[in-house]
Amino acid sequence: MKTCTRCKVKQPLTAFALNPRMLDGRQSQCKACGNIRAKAWRAKYPERDKANHDAWAADNVGTMRASRRGWYARNPSKVLATTRKYQATKKAATCECCQGEDAKANFELVYAIGRKLGMHVDHVKPLAKGGLHCLKNLQYLTPTQNKRKGAKWQEAA
Ligand SMILES: [Zn+2]
Numbered sequence: 001m002k003t004c005t006r007c008k009v010k011q012p013l014t015a016f017a018l019n020p021r022m023l024d025g026r027q028s029q030c031k032a033c034g035n036i037r038a039k040a041w042r043a044k045y046p047e048r049d050k051a052n053h054d055a056w057a058a059d060n061v062g063t064m065r066a067s068r069r070g071w072y073a074r075n076p077s078k079v080l081a082t083t084r085k086y087q088a089t090k091k092a093a094t095c096e097c098c099q100g101e102d103a104k105a106n107f108e109l110v111y112a113i114g115r116k117l118g119m120h121v122d123h124v125k126p127l128a129k130g131g132l133h134c135l136k137n138l139q140y141l142t143p144t145q146n147k148r149k150g151a152k153w154q155e156a157a
């Protein structure tokens with residue numbers, strides 16, 4: 001048992017966060033007090049809290065991207081299967097007005113421009129939700145917007 005220096009409540013050691021710099025290897029304030037203090041700090045310095053959070057997120061994006069790339073490299077057949085499946089979904093969802101050669105050329109143009117601008121070509125109504133692979137159902141989104149939208153649809157599903 002150890003007494004918290006802030007709330008003065010005697011609590012088991014596990015109620016105190018680890019801190020190797022302390023003599024007993026634990027914080028002097030209990031976890032509950034630590035949380036209160038952290039919350040107060042975030043309220044007092046919202047910009048710094050946001051900066052910390054953004055830095056953390058940026059680091060993790062890199063880690064996640066690297067691990068995803070590794071997975072792609074290790075599972076080429078799965079990647080190919082996913083790509084084929086997506087292409088088949090797109091083909092099945094292609095509307096009548098977009099069947100011809102002209103439409104095909106237009107699709108290619110839309111995607112080529114997207115690549116050039118660094119924008120994602122998005123289906124306004126997602127294919128997974130019964131949207132059509134139609135020129136009229138396409139829009140450009142920034143990668144961030146696309147990610148946000150993806151999350152929103154997943155939540156709604
Ligand atoms: Zn306490």
Ligand SMILES: [Zn+2]
Pocket residue numbers: 095096097098133134135136
């Ligand atoms: Zn169409």
